[in-house]
Amino acid sequence: GQQVMQIPQYQHVQEGEDFTTYCNSSTTLSNIQWYKQRPGGHPVFLIQLVKSGEVKKQKRLTFQFGEAKKNSSLHITATQTTDVGTYFCAGQWGAQKLVFGQGTRLTINP
Amino acid sequence: NAGVTQTPKFQVLKTGQSMTLQCAQDMNHEYMSWYRQDPGMGLRLIHYSVGAGITDQGEVPNGYNVSRSTTEDFPLRLLSAAPSQTSVYFCASSSRASGTGQTQYFGPGTRLLVL
Numbered sequence: 001g002q003q004v005m006q007i008p009q010y011q012h013v014q015e016g017e018d019f020t021t022y023c024n025s026s027t028t029l030s031n032i033q034w035y036k037q038r039p040g041g042h043p044v045f046l047i048q049l050v051k052s053g054e055v056k057k058q059k060r061l062t063f064q065f066g067e068a069k070k071n072s073s074l075h076i077t078a079t080q081t082t083d084v085g086t087y088f089c090a091g092q093w094g095a096q097k098l099v100f101g102q103g104t105r106l107t108i109n110p
Numbered sequence: 111n112a113g114v115t116q117t118p119k120f121q122v123l124k125t126g127q128s129m130t131l132q133c134a135q136d137m138n139h140e141y142m143s144w145y146r147q148d149p150g151m152g153l154r155l156i157h158y159s160v161g162a163g164i165t166d167q168g169e170v171p172n173g174y175n176v177s178r179s180t181t182e183d184f185p186l187r188l189l190s191a192a193p194s195q196t197s198v199y200f201c202a203s204s205s206r207a208s209g210t211g212q213t214q215y216f217g218p219g220t221r222l223l224v225l
Contacts, residue, residue, distance in 0.1 A: 001169065006152075009150065033213065033214075035214075041218075042200055042216040042217060042218050042219050043153065043200070043214070043216045044216070045213050045214065045215070048213060088152060088153065090153075090214075092212065097143075097155055097158060097168065097212075098155075098212055098214065099155075100145075100152045100153040100154075101152055102150060102151065102152040103152050103153075
């Protein structure tokens with residue numbers, strides 16, 4: 001079946017440092033979504049990217065969709081303790097179900 | 111709106127026992143799904159439904175049954191619990207509205223321990 005590979009699995013940063021997580025698919029995606037899960041919580045939708053080369057920003061978060069629509073990234077500038085959690089990407093191919101990446105768990109040293 | 115609700119929040123079962131995890135949504139969403147979350151494995155789809163009376167298998171369906179008699183409810187049944195089913199279970203719903211993809215709205219989860 002289709003897979004989305006997400007790296008790194010874990011990332012520990014000092015507060016104020018930047019953070020990036022990457023997702024890759026071997027085949028072209030229709031769209032990709034990003035979710036955040038706080039410790040002990042449930043995944044919450046952040047954003048959806050649909051167009052080739054699309055870049056969207058939400059305050060300190062920047063989301064990119066590759067030109068070939070096979071990869072995506074989430075970049076957080078100047079992390080804060082509120083950014084702690086696990087970030088998931090989820091890819092979709094046509095009308096098929098969403099497939100989630102393994103997630104990147106972000107921890108922050110204040 | 112309550113969104114997506116799940117009960118129970120926690121459950122301990124013995125091997126071989128059966129139980130039903132409840133899920134309900136009040137957003138009139140057509141799509142509902144069950145995922146399990148295990149460390150390092152992300153979210154894996156167990157079963158899903160595209161509308162009342164229609165269900166289909168996801169990536170890891172073995173040992174689980176579902177039914178969808180109403181738009182609002184999508185229970186997940188464990189027929190004979192096994193330790194390998196120890197996990198956190200999330201129910202999610204989404205709208206079939208055109209142009210929005212399938213943004214998932216997740217419930218708070220059920221933590222299941224099978225001894």
